[in-house]
Amino acid sequence: MAIHTVLGELDPADLGPTSMHEHVFSDLRLWAKTGDDGIKWEGPIGPEAQAHLRWNGLHTPDNLLLHDPEVAVAEMEAVKRAGGGTIVDLTVNGMGRRVADLVEVSRRSGVPIAIGCGYYVEEMHPEELASMDVDAIAATMLDELRDGIDGTGVIPALIGEIGTNHPPTEAEWRVVRAAGRAGAESGAAVNIHLSWRGADGLVVTEALIEEGVPADRIILSHLDERLDEGYHDAVAETGVVMEFDTFGSEYFYSTKSRARNPTDVERLTFLARLIEAGHGDRIVIGCDIWSQGNLIRNGGCGYEHLFRRVQPALEWACGADAATVEKIMVETPKRLLDRP
Numbered sequence: 357m358a359i360h361t362v363l364g365e366l367d368p369a370d371l372g373p374t375s376m377h378e379h380v381f382s383d384l385r386l387w388a389k390t391g392d393d394g395i396k397w398e399g400p401i402g403p404e405a406q407a408h409l410r411w412n413g414l415h416t417p418d419n420l421l422l423h424d425p426e427v428a429v430a431e432m433e434a435v436k437r438a439g440g441g442t443i444v445d446l447t448v449n450g451m452g453r454r455v456a457d458l459v460e461v462s463r464r465s466g467v468p469i470a471i472g473c474g475y476y477v478e479e480m481h482p483e484e485l486a487s488m489d490v491d492a493i494a495a496t497m498l499d500e501l502r503d504g505i506d507g508t509g510v511i512p513a514l515i516g517e518i519g520t521n522h523p524p525t526e527a528e529w530r531v532v533r534a535a536g537r538a539g540a541e542s543g544a545a546v547n548i549h550l551s552w553r554g555a556d557g558l559v560v561t562e563a564l565i566e567e568g569v570p571a572d573r574i575i576l577s578h579l580d581e582r583l584d585e586g587y588h589d590a591v592a593e594t595g596v597v598m599e600f601d602t603f604g605s606e607y608f609y610s611t612k613s614r615a616r617n618p619t620d621v622e623r624l625t626f627l628a629r630l631i632e633a634g635h636g637d638r639i640v641i642g643c644d645i646w647s648q649g650n651l652i653r654n655g656g657c658g659y660e661h662l663f664r665r666v667q668p669a670l671e672w673a674c675g676a677d678a679a680t681v682e683k684i685m686v687e688t689p690k691r692l693l694d695r696p
């Protein structure tokens with residue numbers, strides 16, 4: 357068993373408090389709304405843009421690009437100062453993955469970074485995926501899990517985030533099943549990105565279990581973007597790992613559509629319910645940072661938010677005891693990232 361990071365194998369004892377869902381580098385400008393239903397920020401992106409970006413998250417394409425290694429190192433150094441351990445970067449193929457730069461950022465900041473593999477939503481699938489069947493797609497993931505990514509020698513710790521829309525498209529279903537097959541064969545955990553627009557966690561879980569992934573190695577992302585008690589309870593029943601991973605993002609994507617993130621207070625309230633019901637051993641958390649507005653340098657909460665503010669709030673806002681906090685921050689990430 358081993359925990360693979362961009363700097364090689366990490367002793368599980370050194371994992372520390374872990375954010376299970378981040379993007380150190382990513383390019384999600386595809387989500388930008390460049391039409392007439394929003395106002396673009398015309399100036400430079402800095403703290404002065406923060407208020408605008410909080411209310412118009414998707415209207416400035418540059419907001420959706422994380423590309424600067426110098427900035428990434430500074431943000432990771434803040435993680436270290438806040439007592440953070442490891443960062444899991446789930447920027448997969450097609451999302452602006454930059455493996456060589458991650459190696460550099462991890463080495464310079466001293467923060468271990470574990471990464472995923474696979475494919476995001478269909479809009480970002482590489483062209484060749486359209487003609488590949490489930491086994492052929494699974495083979496691409498198994499290659500990376502065994503031999504590393506693109507000749508860098510960097511081996512992913514897990515599979516995902518695997519992208520799904522609501523409802524998942526035919527191409528996304530093929531990738532979900534491929535991730536399931538690759539997960540079953542390799543023993544790697546599988547993380548699924550779910551759309552806030554639907555409650556697809558249950559059907560996706562069913563498919564992954566059918567492909568042979570044990571429930572406790574399935575991680576469902578973004579459950580805090582769909583705050584629905586009945587849905588959360590049904591997901592908890594299945595035995596999968598529930599991920600609340602957008603702490604620190606309190607944005608209107610667009611005021612015209614009224615689409616917005618929940619607030620941290622709402623996230624903590626729903627998390628408290630699950631912890632109280634005894635599900636503390638199947639919860640992991642993160643900030644899913646993917647925009648400039650999220651960064652400390654631009655007046656956002658930064659990756660450090662999870663360790664500096666959310667981790668203590670698990671006790672004072674969610675009623676978690678010290679053992680449960682340790683499970684959420686360290687033990688469950690360790691179990692999920694450690695693989696044959």
Ligand SMILES: [Zn+2]
Nearest residue numbers: 517549550577
């Ligand atoms: Zn996601």
